[in-house]
Amino acid sequence: MKNILNITKALADEGRLKILLMLGGAELCVCHITEALALAPSTVSKHLSILERAGLIETRKKGRWVHCRLPSGPGPGVKGALNWLFLSSGKKLRRAGLKKRCRTEGRK
Numbered sequence: 001m002k003n004i005l006n007i008t009k010a011l012a013d014e015g016r017l018k019i020l021l022m023l024g025g026a027e028l029c030v031c032h033i034t035e036a037l038a039l040a041p042s043t044v045s046k047h048l049s050i051l052e053r054a055g056l057i058e059t060r061k062k063g064r065w066v067h068c069r070l071p072s073g074p075g076p077g078v079k080g081a082l083n084w085l086f087l088s089s090g091k092k093l094r095r096a097g098l099k100k101r102c103r104t105e106g107r108k
Contacts, residue, residue: 003055007081010054015039016047020056020070020085027069056082 010016019033034044051057055078058071
């Protein structure tokens with residue numbers, strides 16, 4: 001039951017839905033997500049924490065950069081929620097035009 005509550009809470013915010021749609025195509029650095037949403041880094045961090053707690057995203061740290069992606073092996077509840085989101089949206093946010101603010105290659 002707690003898993004269902006975490007998923008529904010995560011899906012109840014427009015910013016978190018936008019993050020999930022952005023991650024539909026590829027892994028992104030948190031700095032790119034912050035830039036695209038035009039929100040404070042602390043706000044984006046809170047959103048990502050809620051999404052991760054619900055199992056809707058995975059994060060990994062590479063040097064000083066944090067990268068986010070959709071889970072590689074989601075459980076049935078998460079998989080159903082993500083399928084519903086992408087089928088219902090009919091459209092994904094574009095990542096084109098994002099400025100490359102972080103250097104994820106060759107930095108520690």
